[in-house]
Amino acid sequence: MIPISELPTNELAHHCAEETDKFKRDHDNNPDFCFELFRRALADHDDEALSYIYHIYLPSLYKKIRYKFQTIIEEDIEHFILHGFTKFVRELRSPKYKNLKKNFKTLAAVISYLKTCAFNVIKEHLRKKRVVTVSIEQIIVPKKIFDPIDWGIQLEQIWERICELIPDEKDQFLARCIFVEHLKPSEILEFHSDIFRDTEEIRIASQRIKRILRKDPTLRDLLK
Amino acid sequence: MVTNHNQPLTDDEIAALLDGTAPEALRRRVENNVAYQEQLEDAQFAAQLGSILYRFDCPSTEQLSDYHLKMMDPVSMQNIVLHLDICASCRMEIEELVEFLDDADEFDTENVVIQPSPHYTLARIYVQSVQARGSGRKARGSFKTVTAKANGLHVVLTVSEDKVGVQLAGQLASMDGTVDWEAGIVELRLEGEDEPRVTTVDDVLQFRFQQVQTTAVDIRLISTEGNIVRIEKIKLTEN
Numbered sequence: 001m002i003p004i005s006e007l008p009t010n011e012l013a014h015h016c017a018e019e020t021d022k023f024k025r026d027h028d029n030n031p032d033f034c035f036e037l038f039r040r041a042l043a044d045h046d047d048e049a050l051s052y053i054y055h056i057y058l059p060s061l062y063k064k065i066r067y068k069f070q071t072i073i074e075e076d077i078e079h080f081i082l083h084g085f086t087k088f089v090r091e092l093r094s095p096k097y098k099n100l101k102k103n104f105k106t107l108a109a110v111i112s113y114l115k116t117c118a119f120n121v122i123k124e125h126l127r128k129k130r131v132v133t134v135s136i137e138q139i140i141v142p143k144k145i146f147d148p149i150d151w152g153i154q155l156e157q158i159w160e161r162i163c164e165l166i167p168d169e170k171d172q173f174l175a176r177c178i179f180v181e182h183l184k185p186s187e188i189l190e191f192h193s194d195i196f197r198d199t200e201e202i203r204i205a206s207q208r209i210k211r212i213l214r215k216d217p218t219l220r221d222l223l224k
Numbered sequence: 225m226v227t228n229h230n231q232p233l234t235d236d237e238i239a240a241l242l243d244g245t246a247p248e249a250l251r252r253r254v255e256n257n258v259a260y261q262e263q264l265e266d267a268q269f270a271a272q273l274g275s276i277l278y279r280f281d282c283p284s285t286e287q288l289s290d291y292h293l294k295m296m297d298p299v300s301m302q303n304i305v306l307h308l309d310i311c312a313s314c315r316m317e318i319e320e321l322v323e324f325l326d327d328a329d330e331f332d333t334e335n336v337v338i339q340p341s342p343h344y345t346l347a348r349i350y351v352q353s354v355q356a357r358g359s360g361r362k363a364r365g366s367f368k369t370v371t372a373k374a375n376g377l378h379v380v381l382t383v384s385e386d387k388v389g390v391q392l393a394g395q396l397a398s399m400d401g402t403v404d405w406e407a408g409i410v411e412l413r414l415e416g417e418d419e420p421r422v423t424t425v426d427d428v429l430q431f432r433f434q435q436v437q438t439t440a441v442d443i444r445l446i447s448t449e450g451n452i453v454r455i456e457k458i459k460l461t462e463n
Contacts, residue, residue, distance in 0.1 A: 047423040054422045068324055083450035089424060090407040090448050112325050119324050120285040123317060127279055155280045179277045181313045191312035214269040223272060
């Protein structure tokens with residue numbers, strides 16, 4: 001019998017597809033074929049192996065995303081998968097994951113990581129989309145866009161100023177729920193019923209906080 | 225102007241006033257009421273703050289998933305634990321990831337083919353033109369060069385033929401440097417082949433495919449940041 005490491009790539013891919021199918025059906029499977037295919041694609045930069053991985057795993061991932069994120073249009077799903085796959089390949093080719101089998105002890109772990117890469121791309125996109133949507137809806141957008149490091153410092157300064165203006169920890173917590181998480185009063189109550197009594201309490205405190213912040217010239221300057 | 229001590233504006237009314245869809249009667253009510261105007265200004269200011277501060281102190285999605293997969297150092301793990309204590313949004317994001325990774329749901333073996341789509345709505349880079357720039361002969365065989373230009377990106381494709389067969393090599397040149405194409409994925413679809421071939425862009429922004437056909441070639445380039453360039457229906461041979 002030919003050792004797995006010496007199998008031609010097309011045969012290896014055939015076995016890997018079979019074993020992956022068993023894995024998906026929760027049957028006993030031998031992950032070594034797939035590990036070797038991943039090893040050739042990632043460590044040896046073997047494009048044939050990379051293409052087979054693409055064919056074996058991306059269709060299932062496509063279906064999974066389509067099922068889980070039903071509001072995302074098909075074209076975008078395709079984009080997210082390709083972007084996720086690109087990140088997966090880049091990460092696993094880094095020295096950090098030199099020994100694939102040591103870092104990912106099971107085939108399930110490798111597949112989970114591939115899925116995670118696609119998931120991260122989607123969630124990152126949704127976070128950015130949320131910021132853009134809010135900005136457009138409210139018309140007001142920051143006047144200056146700084147480089148990311150400066151911008152991060154600027155955000156820290158804004159938050160520090162908010163905390164100076166509302167020194168009470170409960171108020172600060174509520175401000176974070178409102179401005180950082182964009183939670184509605186009902187959601188704030190749902191997640192933090194140990195802190196807030198009812199939505200009325202949240203509404204009144206939120207109105208007071210917004211008034212204090214708007215009246216502060218230093219905070220207004222920081223937003224210019 | 226009168227000050228009205230009636231009920232404050234509701235969230236829906238404020239939203240309608242801010243996005244300009246409020247009915248005339250409501251706008252008039254606000255114009256004639258100092259308290260409502262103050263409330264509206266508070267809401268506008270809060271919206272501005274919210275648009276800037278949204279998730280500003282949250283770990284990135286990658287950090288959250290690394291935490292879930294236990295792929296980070298203990299100190300970073302501890303920082304995430306502390307953050308999760310106060311942040312419902314991050315807790316929900318991790319719950320969604322757990323659910324997404326759960327294999328006990330719809331996963332089956334039905335063959336879903338990823339079809340090429342006419343365009344992308346995200347990070348779109350339009351291919352402006354695809355034009356032949358030259359051709360010639362080499363000692364060991366013929367070659368042809370085709371240049372594709374997209375916004376800020378030039379793709380030079382060289383087809384050469386030798387004893388092994390036809391090879392396609394690509395060289396990327398990012399003109400404005402805004403997109404890093406290194407380690408990006410290149411997907412090649414050939415007429416008559418059901419599945420695409422895949423390779424990666426190397427550190428000198430080159431890629432290569434062996435044994436290709438030369439008619440109706442589609443190429444997609446995907447950067448690690450998610451930018452996509454499509455070059456469609458390129459003919460790599462002289463008619």
